[in-house]
Amino acid sequence: MKYNSNTALSEIGITEDTLTEKQKNDLVNKGYILISLAENEWLDRGIDLNLVSNVTNELIEKEGSMGGWEAHDHAQHKLEKGQHPERGAQRLNHLINKHSCYRKIFTIPEAVYAAKFLIKNDIALSQLILRMPFPGTGEQKWHIDWMPRRKKSDPIRSVLTSLFLDDFTKENGATRIVPNTHKLLLSPEEQGLGTEDHPDQIYVEAPRGSLFIYDINLWHCGSRNLNGKKRRQLNINYRDRKIWQQINYKKELIESVRNELSYAELYLLKARDEDKPRKEFLFRHRNNPIIKKMFQILWSS
Numbered sequence: 001m002k003y004n005s006n007t008a009l010s011e012i013g014i015t016e017d018t019l020t021e022k023q024k025n026d027l028v029n030k031g032y033i034l035i036s037l038a039e040n041e042w043l044d045r046g047i048d049l050n051l052v053s054n055v056t057n058e059l060i061e062k063e064g065s066m067g068g069w070e071a072h073d074h075a076q077h078k079l080e081k082g083q084h085p086e087r088g089a090q091r092l093n094h095l096i097n098k099h100s101c102y103r104k105i106f107t108i109p110e111a112v113y114a115a116k117f118l119i120k121n122d123i124a125l126s127q128l129i130l131r132m133p134f135p136g137t138g139e140q141k142w143h144i145d146w147m148p149r150r151k152k153s154d155p156i157r158s159v160l161t162s163l164f165l166d167d168f169t170k171e172n173g174a175t176r177i178v179p180n181t182h183k184l185l186l187s188p189e190e191q192g193l194g195t196e197d198h199p200d201q202i203y204v205e206a207p208r209g210s211l212f213i214y215d216i217n218l219w220h221c222g223s224r225n226l227n228g229k230k231r232r233q234l235n236i237n238y239r240d241r242k243i244w245q246q247i248n249y250k251k252e253l254i255e256s257v258r259n260e261l262s263y264a265e266l267y268l269l270k271a272r273d274e275d276k277p278r279k280e281f282l283f284r285h286r287n288n289p290i291i292k293k294m295f296q297i298l299w300s301s
């Protein structure tokens with residue numbers, strides 16, 4: 001039998017019961033769920049939130065404006081000028097290579113199950129990143145993180161889980177969302193929205209240790225960090241396995257990390273010997289209209 005995402009999930013111990021029926025219904029109908037876990041529950045899962053938090057702070061300190069550039073090769077001119085990839089926010093990327101405290105984060109069962117459940121096709125991790133808005137700034141325009149669906153039958157290509165490393169409040173820049181917008185066939189940009197308030201918006205306020213899982217078609221944006229308190233989230237982004245990964249794990253994973261990962265974990269990173277490497281030239285030119293169109297056709301087959 002062909003090894004696929006179901007095989008990998010089952011080897012990692014992820015079952016149909018990973019999410020409740022209500023959580024599954026909410027993902028489909030509202031476009032998101034929020035799950036809060038206490039510090040000791042994370043420890044039981046082998047994830048030490050204190051360690052993750054401290055290591056993340058050290059990386060922020062070390063990388064500064066260099067942080068997060070791994071996935072933004074198309075805008076290298078900004079890197080040369082010492083700019084952050086996103087003005088107003090600290091980013092870090094490729095965390096799996098950077099410390100062992102992140103290794104269990106990309107296989108958090110709820111994140112992986114929700115991705116497979118919504119995407120339906122085989123999945124792979126696109127990237128595991130940090131985002132932290134800087135004091136007094138960090139607001140984003142309303143957006144979705146993929147091309148808008150055009151037909152009701154178009155598949156969901158991507159699912160995002162944010163693990164909150166700090167309490168998220170309206171004052172420190174919690175994510176804003178508009179529930180139920182994941183089924184719309186227009187992006188917020190196409191509706192003319194910028195950073196303004198939306199009448200149906202809510203702020204995703206939740207304690208440190210929470211998981212916010214959402215369909216990437218849900219209208220969302222980072223809000224301004226008003227009170228300057230830290231607001232760090234780790235974003236675990238799974239995509240349809242056919243689609244580009246932001247990080248080419250097959251190429252980038254360092255040997256010592258690769259040796260520690262199971263076959264199922266390597267499968268989820270698309271980094272097994274038998275996984276095809278990302279085509280770097282095409283990836284770099286993925287926004288070229290001809291290449292974009294070509295891949296849209298390929299992915300829809």
Ligand SMILES: O=C(O)CCC(=O)C(=O)O
Pocket residue numbers: 131140145173174175176220221222223233
């Ligand atoms: O950090 C947040 O609250 C949302 C970030 C986001 O949507 C993005 O960077 O695309």
